[in-house]
Amino acid sequence: MTVYIETFTVSSSRRKELIDVTQDVERIVKRSNIRNGLCTxxxxxxxxxxxxxxxxxxxMSDILNALEELVPPDKPWRHNMIDxxxxxxxxxSIIGPSRTFPVIEGRLIRGTWQNIFVVELDGPxxxxxxxxxVVGD
Structure with a gap:
């Protein structure tokens, strides 16, 4: 079994933003030379x-608006006294810091309409x- 790890950075320009990283992840899967396994x-x-x-x-706007409605930023949260x-x-905490995708025959498997996004929640x-x-053979 092979483990391949690569790190990259993204930047945001708004407080809440969806940043599409699909192409970056697909390039990393290709560079890993792993044929079958998992990509986190x-x-x-x-x-x-x-x-x-x-x-x-x-x-994308609907998702960001729903997040604002789900957890309003202006509510008197105790942590707001600090940051x-x-x-x-x-x-x-609700969404989670990771997603895992299958890698089959050297390709990242995702649904037709599934892109991978970093969700910036405290930008810019x-x-x-x-x-x-990427883990596999």
Missing amino acids: VFVPHATAAVIANEHESGL NNADAHILA RPSRKVVVT
Whole structure:
């Protein structure tokens, strides 16, 4: 079994933003030379997350709006007394910091409309780390 790990960074320009990293992840899977296995995309941040969904501007706005409605940033959260970003921490906890995808015959497997996004929840940030681990044969 082979383990291949590569890290890259993304930046955000808004407080909440979806950043499509699909092509970056697919390039890493190809470089790994792993034919069959698993690929995990992970963000080591307490206020960011990873999702798989359609890259369509209306849907992307809908997702961001739903996140705001689900966990309103202006609610009197206790953590806001420290950093004023409790909503970002709560949403990151709900969504999760990683997603795992199959790799079959050297290709990242995802649904027709599934792109991979880093979900920025506390931006803008000049640099967010993304760790991609490919494991297999």
